[in-house]
Amino acid sequence: MTFFLNLLYSIWCTERLDYVYSRSNAPKKFLSYFILLTPLWLVWLLICGGQYDVGTDYFSYYNIFKSADISWYADTKAEWMFTRIVETFRGLGMPPQGLFYVFYSINFFFLCAILHSLKHRTAFLYVLLYICLSTVFNNQLNGLRQYCAVYIISYAAISFYDNRSYIRYILFVLLAAGFHASAYIMIPFVFILGCKKRIGKWMSIGLITIAVAFSLLGISDLIMDAVFDYLPPYYSAYVDGELDISLEGFKRITKFLFVPFYLLAALFCSKNELSAKDSFLFSIGIIAYSCRLFFLDNFMLNRIGYYFLLLSILPLYVYMKHLYMCYKGRMWCYCMAAVFLLFYFLKTVLFAEGEYDYQSIYF
Known part of the structure; x- marks a missing residue:
């Protein structure tokens, strides 16, 4: 509590x-x-x-x-x-x-x-x-x-x-x-x-969809297999070792619960004029969220994904901010x-x- x-x-x-x-x-x-x-x-x-x-x-x-x-x-x-x-x-x-x-x-x-x-x-x-x-x-x-x-x-x-x-x-x-x-x-x-070019609706949806598919298919494990021999010795325990606490099964699925909200945010922001700063925040947030999803499958890469955690909530922040500032959208923001x-x-x-x-x- x-x-x-x-x-x-x-x-x-x-x-x-x-x-x-x-x-x-x-x-x-x-x-x-x-x-x-x-x-x-x-x-x-x-x-x-x-x-x-x-x-x-x-x-x-x-x-x-x-x-x-x-x-x-x-x-x-x-x-x-x-x-x-x-x-x-x-x-x-x-x-x-x-x-x-x-x-x-x-x-x-x-x-x-x-x-x-x-x-x-x-x-x-x-x-x-x-x-x-x-x-x-x-x-x-x-x-x-x-x-x-x-x-x-x-x-x-x-x-x-x-x-x-x-x-x-x-x-x-x-x-x-x-x-x-x-x-x-x-x-x-x-x-x-x-980069001055910002991410649009279809690129946002595409990045998120690819990231979810890669995570569910375990692509990041293939990456780790390819680079394992080049890792410093003190990281070996984190890969299939005693410190490997990779997300599996149900716990990994729960990480995708809010994907629909990100897709809604992409659709909303494509139809509404964002300020230059909000467009910047939304774009880096979509990239960060996609990286976060992609890295979920493997513990070592998941630790790299930590760097995107605070950035990955930016698309939802921009979305909710505009809903809150719009009288007609405030109820959906509250929901x-x-x-x-x-x-x-x-x-x-x-x-x-x-x-x-x-x-x-x-x-």
Whole structure:
């Protein structure tokens, strides 16, 4: 119930604070926005940072934060940012649990930066999708380092429209790679961001359809078979090994539940005039969602797909934003929101398990 109550609070809080921000005389700068959103991200920090024994990596990170040797992360994987933060706060005597708060603070800082980059009062719709659909909010402890990189790269991609700087994007990728070396794989994505041609209706539908078919047919497994011999040794356990937790059967099918909404979004956005920025967000979101679906079949590639999680909800955000701003479409927006709320309610209340069953150091 904790997670679901947090969802309701987050939607209400974001909507109200964005309203205050839009009406205030405060400088329309990120720092002002971040301070204003303190009631939101502080609650998130208390909830997520205070989790206990959640996810597959909790005790691994707890031991690292306590006293484990982390030179391997710096020497072998060049994850300098992660090691520097851990060494600094361990040196200051911070207890292991405290470092979870530190890394979640980084995550939520960049999430607030994403909300600020959207520059619209409907950012609460993005928060709804972020918590209900992206899975990031609940799954962050299953790869804390990589999720730090996910937030950073997602912000760099979404804010690319306002800055149009290839160098800036690559610098953010380098920063993200300091948390998780896999972030380097997102460097080529900058060429997609810089492409001025936007995705239309049929290309959107085609990409999604192909991605679903490839995932169901297991094409990504064939790719992994071809490149397995070239993977670094420390990744071998993730491919048909003890750490391979690839989605199978019913769990994989559930990932396709919301494909119809994306197809509806493609049809809607093709018939309505989108702003240049919304068209940009919609296009990169469709590509991200297609990549996400394509990578579902294999655990190793699925981890690469994490980088598209926060981007993949952008098409639905653009769709719901336009429905909400249109009086005639607002009821359908509310219906979609109700479906997503019900979905999250089932996962966190009626059938809560694993990362969706809140376990805390507070009680």
